[in-house]
Amino acid sequence: MELLFLGTGAGIPAKSRNVTSIALKLLEERQSVWLFDCGEATQHQILHTSIKPRKIEKIFITHMHGDHVYGLPGLLGSRSFQGGEDELTVYGPKGIKAFIETSLAVTKTHLTYPLVIQEIEEGAVFEDDQFIVTAVSAIHGVEAFGYRVQEKDVPGSLKAALLKEMNIPPGPVYSKIKKGEIVTLEDGRTINGEDFLEPPKKGRAVVFSGDTRVSDKIKELARDCDVLVHEATFAKDDVKLAFDYFHSTTEQAAVTAKEAGAKQLILTHISARYQGEASSELQKEAAAVFPNSITAYDFLEVQVPRG
Template sequence: TQHQLMRSSLSLGKLTTIFITHLHGDHIYGLPGLLASKTLNKALRPLTLYGPPGIKAFIECSTGSAHSELAYPFEIVEFAPGDTFAFDRFTVSVRPLVHSIESFAFDIKEHDTAGRLDEAKLRSEGLEPSPLYGELKRGRGVVFEGRRFEPGDYLLEPRKGRRVVIAGDNAEPEVLAEALDDLDLLVHESTYTQPVFDALEKKHQHTTALQLGKSAQRHGVKNLIATHISARYGQSGAHSIEEIYNEIAAVYKGRVFIANDFDCFELRRDGTLVKG
């Protein structure tokens, strides 16, 4: 993560929050170096790290052994299943997964926005922008030139917030069933195709493309980003990445992407997911 961040256009100086799904090495070994880099780059904005029990001991041991002194305010929050954290525009809820160690998903819910004023309608009825608009937005009726305007007649429907679930390593997508119904976007591992998994002598606790596609289709997930693909799929592997995509697409009719480093996605208000 540290090296890829340096290759990207993202700035360490703007990093304020990190969420960790579980404590396997491929998900946390880059953290100590990243934390130290923030100091070296004089990126002194406060940083909060959220992770499962044990993340604090790992960070304190690694930074302490290396005598790394972090020159910025740094807080570690160890969460438990069911915890919810509130931010300015959204909440993050922690959901447990099925893996060889504790692993979690983050259910991110954008706040609903209050109904906007139908300004075109107000203007057409003679009420131009003025402090009276503020009264209507606050739910209070107003009188203008002898006529009463009630907020219920001019407030548009509230806009429902978007919702995204980002999952760590997980062997059973259905453990998230409660969170998947009508979900806007699911970001979930798809480590193997089903035939490859079936042929493995030792079964690791990961999800196949077939499992993921079936679960997403069953619950009406609108968009899907598949991550954590085994190295056997790709240019240097014995299998093609298209095998992952095709196995998902055979059973899932929503929009699906296979994630790559540096990919950027926009989840639009209408629910459309667009790759930048």
């Protein structure tokens, strides 16, 4: 599990930061990539990375402001030209379906793959045997969501050496043992598969705040997460601007991470007013409250290790 920041700016593109898009690379877990938001020129940013558009399986949109969605029509169309055949699902607030379908229709864009568009509400928006994705409402003046990607606990690995010591040769029985089943062997012995498994590996959690004022719902969404990606559009002294424009400051993001018990905070959605040295000061402001804070920049890659 790895985060790749394709765009870390707020509002409009800048020379040093493109608008918002974050890739969650799940190549080891499911051979796919999930995107969170898809601002203008996201597909241009992807060209500078190892990401293959055909590997993009899901796109989660936090809200319908242009700096979070203008890149969608181009990326969806280009995916057809780049070998995309597998189904792609877009999740987002009300309006995302009309935006995508209208854009594709008026440009006569034909897709070579199945496209599913789900307009979401609060709660679980996706779940399978590996992950559950939960959405809660953010505070942003328009309908907006934050997302939590929770990896389910991974079963412990098989104690193969112990099985061999007990003269239990490899074969179909190993798959039953790995499921923790009670197994009767050919020689009549009965064993409990759970006795031959390492402890399960705790699943990881990554939370995306989307654009938001300080929010108790986002704080609860981030409870004990491994990584909180939180918007920090403004510096701590610009708290009134943040409130007026439905955004957060560096310090507010850090307080959220601290109170949620997050392990790491990554600041993103940085206003273009903070350039050069001013940008580097943002991390210091957050770290004064929550030491394990970093400020994202375009093409930053962050591994999400197991705890």
